[in-house]
Amino acid sequence: MSQSYQGLEAEWHDLFWEAEEAANELPLIEEFLESIGGPSLYVGSGSGRLLGPLVLEGLEVSGLESSAEMVALSRKRWPEAKVVEGAWKDEEGEWSAILVPGFTFQLFENPRLELLRMASRVGKGGRAYLSLFFPWAELTGELPPVKWYSDREIELPDGQRGELWTKHVVIERKSLLKREHSYRLKGEDGTVIREEKTKQTIRFFVDAELERLFKKTGWKVSKEIFDFGEHDGDTVYVTTLFLERS
Ligand SMILES: C[S@@+](CC[C@H](N)C(=O)[O-])C[C@H]1O[C@@H](n2cnc3c(N)ncnc32)[C@H](O)[C@@H]1O
Secondary structure, eight states: OOOOOOHHHHHTHHHHHHHHTOOOSHHHHHHHHHTOOSOEEEETOTTSTTHHHHHHTTOOEEEEESOHHHHHHHHHHOTTSOEEESOGGGOOOOOSEEEEOTTGGGGOSOHHHHHHHHHHHHOTTOEEEEEEEOOHHHHTTSSOTTSOEEEEEEEOTTSOEEEEEEEEEEEGGGTEEEEEEEEEEEOTTSOEEEEEEEEEEEEOOOHHHHHHHHHHHTEEEEEEEEGGGTOOSSOOOEEEEEEEEO
């Protein structure tokens, strides 16, 4: 089952990213693409937040996105960027590289199958780019399980507020994080005008498991970057991997 973004989750996606002040993944994708001589496919290109700037720089990359709403946002904001509406499992093109940034890989049900699919779409000498996050806050209990907590808030352009509430459970033996989200649109007086709930299952990976998966599916790691190049301290939250066919 594809975990496509719809409704307020799609509409507010970029606003939440902007409010987050998170480190920017764009320079890493640029670095990766610089060494690729041929067309690349960006899987789960979403609103075009990262795809748009890459295309404007003249990099040879196009998008694939399963949510019609995200595709519409992308085409409106970044008309220069080509995006195909469709699911990764139905993709049949041949590419020099496949990019799966923004944690989309963790939404896939069967990572081994998807790595094999990626290998078959790039052929010999092909490359891939992945970014994966590790849910330390959920695993350590820093974020409380089975309980709604306020995750993010944004001020909307019309003075209303957007709130994201989250509840999660971790199934450690299966390396799964199950999240429920409640997107709440609030009026200026604080009343809830609209609420939309979504569910997401995210797979997380320990190093040994990733190593095993890459080996079995014909990939090797050519570069690893931690926390988008801003790693500080012991805990790594995000790992970005440049892969090549072994
Ligand atoms: C976590 S968001 C990341 C969006 C974008 N990469 C970014 O960083 O802004 C995941 C995106 O992948 C899309 N998606 C999920 N499963 C997909 C699939 N199987 N094929 C294509 N797109 C998919 C969702 O609709 C959503 O837009």
